Amino acid sequence: MQQQHWFQRPLPRLAQHLAFWVLSYFVFLHLFKSGDRPEKIDYIYTAIFHATVLPAVYINLLLLFPRFANARRWPIYLLTVIALIAAFTWLNEIFFQDWSKYIFPNYFFISYFTGWEISLFYVVYLSITCLLKLSKSWFAISELQRQLLASEKEKVQIELKALKAQINPHFFFNTLNGIYSMSLARDERLPATVLQLSQLMRYFLYESGADLVPLEKEWQMFQDYIALQKLRTASNLNLEQRIEGEIRDQKIAPVLLVTFLENAFKHGAPLSNQSSLIRIGLNVQGNDFHFSIENTKGQVDDVESGAWKGMGLENVRRRLALLYPGRHTLEIQEDSDRFFVKLHLQL
DSSP, X not given: OOOOOGXXXXXXXXXXXXXXXXXXXXXHHHHHOSSSSOOHHHXXXXXXXXXXXXXXXXXXXXXXXXXXXXXXXXXXXXXXXXXXXXXXHHHHHHIIIIIHHHHOTTXXXXXXXXXXXXXXXXXHHHHHHHHHHHHHHHHHHHHHHHHHHHXXXXXXXXXXXXXXXXXXXXXXXXXHHHHXXXXXXXXXXXXXXXXXXXXXXXXXXXXXXSSOEEHHHHHHHHHHHHHHHHHTSOTTEEEEEEEEEOOTTOEEOTTXXXXXXXXXXXXXXXXXXXXXXXXXXXXXXXXXXXXXXXXXXXXXXXXXXXXXXXXXXXXXXXXHHHHSTTSEEEEEEEOXXXXXXXXXXXX
16 A cells, blocks of 8 residues: 655644745744834734745635646636636735725725736745645655555565576476485486585575576586586487676676576487487676577476476576576577577677
């Protein structure tokens, strides 16, 4: 629910209006006084003057300004304001010249100003009060924008955490299925595989919670994953890696690349005698990060079904959109026998 700013609450608003009119009263009291010190007649005169100004101000603020000015009907608004000023200028003059002697028979009042000068008073009052209203609206809009930005930022952070939480189970689900297959086959490499998995879990649990991690650590996790997968794939897998540039001084969103590698192993390195290829390229030049991965198609080691299938790539797309808006390009292509992924980031 939208939080109301303090100056929009009833009591502070009432206090603001009272402060404005009290200040106005004492300013004009000293303007209207006939001697060195204000007399009783000066207090009455100032009160009468304000009694003709106050309704004009609130007719403008509560009726004319919201109805016409906010609706961008400026010609109509200007005409109605001119009519309002003319009507209350006449009311001010007629009150002091004719009506005051009936209401205050013991006093003699005259208007100190011409009709043109009185109308200028109304112009000043209506202008000042409109500016005050607009300034309060500006502060209210600024506060609303701040709340919306904070809410949107919080929403993005929650979504990123949810996406990262989805990546971890997705990744470990695939890996544990491979370990399960090895256990059924009583593979002697199983202990080493479990050790590799524990190292990856440590990374996921203790280091991937940050918004950014050193690219060097992320790449090391990448290598650990490769080592883990090589333990459960056929020996005829041809895995090529090419690294160019310096990765020690750069940072990247954690667990961003592993989904591409996971899919490459799943599609390109099944547990069979079929010859397969995974080719990985990394090029870092300053803040330009280029990553590519290519794999042959084989019999898919499919451990997903239903709504879970393809979730990893969709999460990566969404995380890229949130973390690198306008600073990334992702291309995923395939032909008859190969998959290609190319990712470019501005770190």
